Amino acid sequence: MKIDLDALMQAHDVDALLISGPGKHNPMMVYMTGxxxxxxxxxxxxxxxxxxxxxxxxxxxxxxRTGMKSHNYMEYPQFRAALSGDLDQHAxxxxxxxxxxxxxEGRLAFYGQVDAFRHFGIVKGLLALAPxxxxxxxxxxxxxxxxxxxxxxxxxARIRKMGKITTEVVAKTANLLTSSRVMDxxxxxxxxxxxxxxxxxKQIDVWLMERGSENPEGTIFAIGRDAGVPHSTGTASxxxxxxxxxxxxxxxxxxxxxxxxxFTRTWCLGYAPDDVVKLYEDVYAVNEQLLTEMEVGKPFFHxxxxxxxxxxxxxxxxxxxxxxxxxxxxxxxxxxVGLKVHELPMCRYHPEGKPxxxxxxxxxxxxxxxxxxxxxxxxxxxxxxxxISPEGKFENLAPYPMDLVxxxxx
Amino acid sequence: MKIDLDALMQAHDVDALLISGPGKHNPMMVYMTGxxxxxxxxxxxxxxxxxxxxxxxxxxxxxxRTGMKSHNYMEYPQFRAALSGDLDQHAxxxxxxxxxxxxxEGRLAFYGQVDAFRHFGIVKGLLALAPxxxxxxxxxxxxxxxxxxxxxxxxxARIRKMGKITTEVVAKTANLLTSSRVMDxxxxxxxxxxxxxxxxxKQIDVWLMERGSENPEGTIFAIGRDAGVPHSTGTASxxxxxxxxxxxxxxxxxxxxxxxxxFTRTWCLGYAPDDVVKLYEDVYAVNEQLLTEMEVGKPFFHxxxxxxxxxxxxxxxxxxxxxxxxxxxxxxxxxxVGLKVHELPMCRYHPEGKPxxxxxxxxxxxxxxxxxxxxxxxxxxxxxxxxISPEGKFENLAPYPMDLVxxxxx
Numbered sequence: 001m002k003i004d005l006d007a008l009m010q011a012h013d014v015d016a017l018l019i020s021g022p023g024k025h026n027p028m029m030v031y032m033t034g035x036x037x038x039x040x041x042x043x044x045x046x047x048x049x050x051x052x053x054x055x056x057x058x059x060x061x062x063x064x065r066t067g068m069k070s071h072n073y074m075e076y077p078q079f080r081a082a083l084s085g086d087l088d089q090h091a092x093x094x095x096x097x098x099x100x101x102x103x104x105e106g107r108l109a110f111y112g113q114v115d116a117f118r119h120f121g122i123v124k125g126l127l128a129l130a131p132x133x134x135x136x137x138x139x140x141x142x143x144x145x146x147x148x149x150x151x152x153x154x155x156x157a158r159i160r161k162m163g164k165i166t167t168e169v170v171a172k173t174a175n176l177l178t179s180s181r182v183m184d185x186x187x188x189x190x191x192x193x194x195x196x197x198x199x200x201x202k203q204i205d206v207w208l209m210e211r212g213s214e215n216p217e218g219t220i221f222a223i224g225r226d227a228g229v230p231h232s233t234g235t236a237s238x239x240x241x242x243x244x245x246x247x248x249x250x251x252x253x254x255x256x257x258x259x260x261x262x263f264t265r266t267w268c269l270g271y272a273p274d275d276v277v278k279l280y281e282d283v284y285a286v287n288e289q290l291l292t293e294m295e296v297g298k299p300f301f302h303x304x305x306x307x308x309x310x311x312x313x314x315x316x317x318x319x320x321x322x323x324x325x326x327x328x329x330x331x332x333x334x335x336x337v338g339l340k341v342h343e344l345p346m347c348r349y350h351p352e353g354k355p356x357x358x359x360x361x362x363x364x365x366x367x368x369x370x371x372x373x374x375x376x377x378x379x380x381x382x383x384x385x386x387x388i389s390p391e392g393k394f395e396n397l398a399p400y401p402m403d404l405v406x407x408x409x410x
Numbered sequence: 411m412k413i414d415l416d417a418l419m420q421a422h423d424v425d426a427l428l429i430s431g432p433g434k435h436n437p438m439m440v441y442m443t444g445x446x447x448x449x450x451x452x453x454x455x456x457x458x459x460x461x462x463x464x465x466x467x468x469x470x471x472x473x474x475r476t477g478m479k480s481h482n483y484m485e486y487p488q489f490r491a492a493l494s495g496d497l498d499q500h501a502x503x504x505x506x507x508x509x510x511x512x513x514x515e516g517r518l519a520f521y522g523q524v525d526a527f528r529h530f531g532i533v534k535g536l537l538a539l540a541p542x543x544x545x546x547x548x549x550x551x552x553x554x555x556x557x558x559x560x561x562x563x564x565x566x567a568r569i570r571k572m573g574k575i576t577t578e579v580v581a582k583t584a585n586l587l588t589s590s591r592v593m594d595x596x597x598x599x600x601x602x603x604x605x606x607x608x609x610x611x612k613q614i615d616v617w618l619m620e621r622g623s624e625n626p627e628g629t630i631f632a633i634g635r636d637a638g639v640p641h642s643t644g645t646a647s648x649x650x651x652x653x654x655x656x657x658x659x660x661x662x663x664x665x666x667x668x669x670x671x672x673f674t675r676t677w678c679l680g681y682a683p684d685d686v687v688k689l690y691e692d693v694y695a696v697n698e699q700l701l702t703e704m705e706v707g708k709p710f711f712h713x714x715x716x717x718x719x720x721x722x723x724x725x726x727x728x729x730x731x732x733x734x735x736x737x738x739x740x741x742x743x744x745x746x747v748g749l750k751v752h753e754l755p756m757c758r759y760h761p762e763g764k765p766x767x768x769x770x771x772x773x774x775x776x777x778x779x780x781x782x783x784x785x786x787x788x789x790x791x792x793x794x795x796x797x798i799s800p801e802g803k804f805e806n807l808a809p810y811p812m813d814l815v816x817x818x819x820x
Binding site for chain 2: 109115120209232257
């Protein structure tokens with residue numbers, strides 16, 4: 001949680017944080033400012049002190065709304081040259097801002113979504129001007145990501161609200177599909193044209209926006225063979241045919257780049273062929289089994305291994321036995337969810353034994369078992385987002401039916 | 411234009427570009443890939459050769475859609491460790507990818523929205539492994555930004571289409587306001603509650619999304635004193651009162667982070683007080699005058715100076731005579747518009763004499779004269795986006811009435 005930042009900085013020998021970039025769609029800036037609508041800003045937080053915001057003169061109202069201690073860029077004579085792209089002046093301005101925030105020596109961690117073209121030169125310039133500064137860039141010292149991995153009550157409430165919006169939109173999507181006319185096993189719109197993946201995705205976007213949310217990273221709505229490739233987002237011109245798996249993975253956030261929710265269902269319209277039912281039942285059974293086993297205090301990776309074991313017992317290849325497999329269970333069990341759709345704790349690539357990848361109370365995680373057979377034209381994934389309560393219970397933040405078959409109405 | 415990239419790289423002694431980050435909401439990646447829906451990717455373009463895409467295994471379908479030559483990250487044994495945050499392995503993987511793209515020595519320019527925490531360490535590690543590489547980070551050598559500053563016909567068509575969407579949404583907004591009931595000079599909804607800035611902005615978001623566009627950087631819809639602060643986005647709880655200036659600055663882009671359009675109108679509902687009319691007439695007159703003077707071949711800054719001169723003749727302070735003024739003309743005349751809402755050519759802070767800040771055919775620019783008096787509770791800004799044709803004519807890409815007063819209906 002944010003209140004843990006100072007302790008984490010102490011434990012990891014990080015003396016200050018310097019976060020920069022736009023105020024929106026920039027998770028670390030949103031975390032520090034609460035989502036101020038700034039074209040560009042800097043936040044400097046020295047250990048043990050309140051974070052300080054630096055802002056452009058025209059954005060003084062937005063800066064004031066944050067309630068943070070703040071400085072106008074105009075206080076720095078290097079500002080104009082820095083804006084014009086002068087790396088040395090930019091570095092000198094950073095040095096002056098750091099000084100005003102009380103940071104003149106020690107380890108400094110940089111954060112934010114920044115422009116790659118300039119960032120290296122700016123940091124190099126800063127270190128040349130201020131050799132007393134060192135850069136904290138070891139993955140183990142990523143203290144902001146670690147703080148973000150546990151959530152306070154307000155954050156959980158916001159993710160829960162995004163879950164409610166998500167399931168409302170999922171229910172509206174199901175209704176759109178099941179209310180469509182079927183001709184030759186294909187869904188049609190009232191104008192007589194086939195309903196396409198593109199049509200459905202556009203509706204999803206509008207329904208999300210009507211509820212004050214957006215999906216900056218897109219929505220996966222993929223049918224048939226595409227459903228068998230986990231990150232295939234679907235082909236806009238594809239029609240919706242009965243009896244094929246549809247993987248619907250929706251991960252919206254609060255408008256402007258706030259808290260996410262992550263959710264997946266797999267549907268078959270009208271009916272499901274036997275081999276799809278079998279695939280679905282395997283995923284469903286593994287999900288149920290896993291939920292009885294999930295507990296705090298163990299590395300997330302432990303449960304990733306466990307799900308691979310369960311799938312392999314059923315005869316499916318997995319990434320555990322066959323690195324790089326494109327059939328069977330081809331991804332990882334899950335990830336933390338917050339201001340980033342994928343954040344700590346991580347279960348696969350990220351260091352297994354690290355404290356931040358151990359399941360602990362107050363984390364919010366997505367669990368996503370799935371099975372993929374693109375050559376057989378099918379894929380199944382089921383995903384829910386859970387809050388681990390202070391008592392260590394796993395609570396599904398947005399319960400919704402898991403049914404495979406959506407019967408067509410009328 | 412993109413076809414100018416090789417010549418620009420040659421002229422600026424840049425041997426290769428390395429663009430990274432997500433495939434969406436990342437202008438340089440969108441420019442190179444056409445907007446592939448990748449959680450993460452790298453593009454390497456060596457001078458004189460086609461750009462090569464590097465992608466994650468689950469995203470092979472999205473990578474294939476680009477039609478680019480490509481490599482799966484799984485080809486690189488360092489991939490897992492790099493994903494786990496190991497900077498040295500990440501650097502080694504970049505070195506191997508650069509080698510596969512034919513880049514083993516010379517000047518390399520980094521691009522994309524990247525995570526500040528890791529970027530410096532990764533580049534430092536790469537340079538340690540490959541001392542034959544140098545980093546191109548001089549503002550003058552920002553060849554991608556320079557290529558982007560002129561547009562091909564497809565790009566202009568896309569910005570024009572965004573302009574059409576913009577003016578449709580602006581017309582719908584005007585209709586919403588003028589159709590509202592007025593009680594005690596305040597607009598009300600049909601449920602009897604006052605219509606607020608927040609209500610209007612939410613509607614704008616939905617109308618944009620219904621048309622396949624979004625506003626990742628928000629919309630400015632600010633009334634009264636807020637209208638007098640250029641980047642104040644407006645206070646959500648403010649009610650809409652007759653006779654006050656509303657600055658409505660809308661800058662949407664194609665959904666997913668594509669081409670932008672930039673547009674501003676200033677409205678008074680019902681009537682306008684005399685001092686507001688005077689302020690509006692000054693801005694309108696300067697805009698008209700300026701349009702008769704705009705021509706290619708001169709630095710954009712020339713016209714910024716010119717607009718300040720025109721405003722000062724009318725008795726308004728400007729940034730030219732009074733750096734940092736918060737009254738009068740407080741910002742710059744305009745900027746290029748494309749995959750970034752603010753891009754080259756720039757007219758104020760950016761180097762004045764640089765070729766990329768000279769007005770030339772095929773640029774798309776926004777011109778935004780305005781006058782601000784926050785203490786008097788008013789601000790006026792008018793903005794249109796223009797295409798400079800191959801013949802050097804300035805074409806308003808989305809003509810729309812400039813009227814100040816919106817009469818209330820009925």
